[in-house]
Amino acid sequence: MNLSPKIENFVLHCGEMGSRWGFNRTIGQMVGLLVINEHPLTANQIAEALKISRGNVSMGIKELQSWQLVKVHHIPGDRKEYYAPNGTIWDLANKVFEERRKREIDPTLTLLRDQILDTANTPEEKYAQEQMQSIHDLLETVTKWSAELQRLTPEQLQSLMKLGSSVSKVIDLKDKLLKKS
Amino acid sequence: MNLSPKIENFVLHCGEMGSRWGFNRTIGQMVGLLVINEHPLTANQIAEALKISRGNVSMGIKELQSWQLVKVHHIPGDRKEYYAPNGTIWDLANKVFEERRKREIDPTLTLLRDQILDTANTPEEKYAQEQMQSIHDLLETVTKWSAELQRLTPEQLQSLMKLGSSVSKVIDLKDKLLKKS
DNA sequence: CTAAACGTTCAGTAATTATTGAAAGTTAAA
DNA sequence: TTTAACTTTCAATAATTACTGAACGTTTAG
The missing domain is CATH 1.10.10.10 (Winged helix-like DNA-binding domain superfamily/Winged helix DNA-binding domain)
Incomplete structure (x- = not known):
């Protein structure tokens, strides 16, 4: 070897x-x-x-x-x-993401939710809770998005990228369609 | 304190x-x-x-x-x-991503590109290059996507999430629209 | 100019994390 | 049942990483 x-x-x-x-x-x-x-x-x-x-x-x-x-x-x-x-490169990357979500993000979300639900006794705690809420929302958004991305095959993702379309354009399209229907 | x-x-x-x-x-x-x-x-x-x-x-x-x-x-x-x-929670998260991309992903992409361009002398090296190509493509796709996501405001992202739409649905829409035009 | 109030640096040390290798565990062929 | 070929475990130790505090640098008020 x-x-x-x-x-x-x-x-x-x-x-x-x-x-x-x-x-x-x-x-x-x-x-x-x-x-x-x-x-x-x-x-x-x-x-x-x-x-x-x-x-x-x-x-x-x-x-x-x-x-x-x-x-x-x-x-x-x-x-x-x-x-x-255990799988393709893509599979391995997904597994790492997934496992890190379980080990890091989920416990953090739990802690933040607990703290946010608790009543704030002082103005400092009030501000602290607002900040924790931001972190909470950010983490939730990011994890939901990465879950979405993980569902796609690498081919789907790449073909989308190669179309040269930015995500924001896609979002605009989506919005337009929703308004019409 | x-x-x-x-x-x-x-x-x-x-x-x-x-x-x-x-x-x-x-x-x-x-x-x-x-x-x-x-x-x-x-x-x-x-x-x-x-x-x-x-x-x-x-x-x-x-x-x-x-x-x-x-x-x-x-x-x-x-x-x-x-x-x-230095900024909102969202700003901080973006900065961390950005900095890690510079420090970790970019050097990796450089290394992979060098290796892929080099001629493979043995069947093992041939296979190795294929794998490196996969990693390269994965990293490029992921960094491009995260760049797209970073462009959006957290509000845009969240409103999209709240619509309950999966990314794959959005992609399907996009594909349909492209075919029509 | 001097002293006080601050920030920075870095050699020495403490704390943490990774690795070895010997002992013990497991399995299956003879 | 014994033995050989393998894997796992873990206490001891090595390697790495983080932290302290004293010394030094800088600025400004008096």
Whole structure:
């Protein structure tokens, strides 16, 4: 398991990105490695390629499974587990979004709702609640939108983009149609 | 500068979120504190409220300024600097997105483009390039979309959401209109 | 000019997070 | 049942990241 410079470069970059997207560097590299390889890899191959311990691979895989990002393959007559990405690039990105929504946005929305419902005792609390309401509305809007986008196939999205239409134009169209009907 | 339990709760939560959004916990708390307070705060007030050192506040403010998230106020006859959020909640969110795009997405796109243009020497590299192409397309699509969304006011977005229309319906409409014309 | 009031920097240290590797767990072939 | 081939776990430790506080810089009032 020796990586070509090109592929190594990509894998290292995935590591840097991974640490900004909710994983650590090593786990980012693992995803990169799995994505870039056409065939599933064993834990030992991963350890060798990334020069990390076998135990670390095991923990990384566990973490990735909690994000639903990898799936396990088996080869008849072979007891090793072979790991591969759980879906297309698009699927993986969706899963990360979805999981982060669950872990970060949803608890925040709950907290904000609780605070907003509580009565404000002072002018400071009044202002605080208004701000929390803004954050709440923003998060709700963004999550609803991303849910909408996730429903589309990448092809749908791209064909829309390629039409060169801006979303605001589409919204205008929508508004016009609604007024007519 | 003593925080009410309600507000402290919010600020602590911002700390947790901050560490998942590209800052550290303390900086997240600083943003929370500034956002929740109607009036700008001095560095000492921030240090006292969050129970951190004066030096740490200075570093945090510097970091937040590099993200364009705070602005400085001055009161005539007062040498202290007063810090406040640089815009509405919506503005702040946009700035974070924008900054992360610059720092993370753009360099990734550059790397991917370089690799894709390079000639593939082996079948593995061929497959690797295909995957990189997918990632490239995904990132481009997502950034273009988020740019579109950023152009809209929160009101526009929310009114659209409240119509109960899914984006795919809007796309269908768009397609129909294009065929007719 | 001096002192007071503020902001910044950064070396040292504390806190947190990631990794290793040895031990224990699991499975299945012989 | 034993053994070999694999995976998992986790305490110890390494690596990274964040924080403090003292020293220094700057500005202005007296």
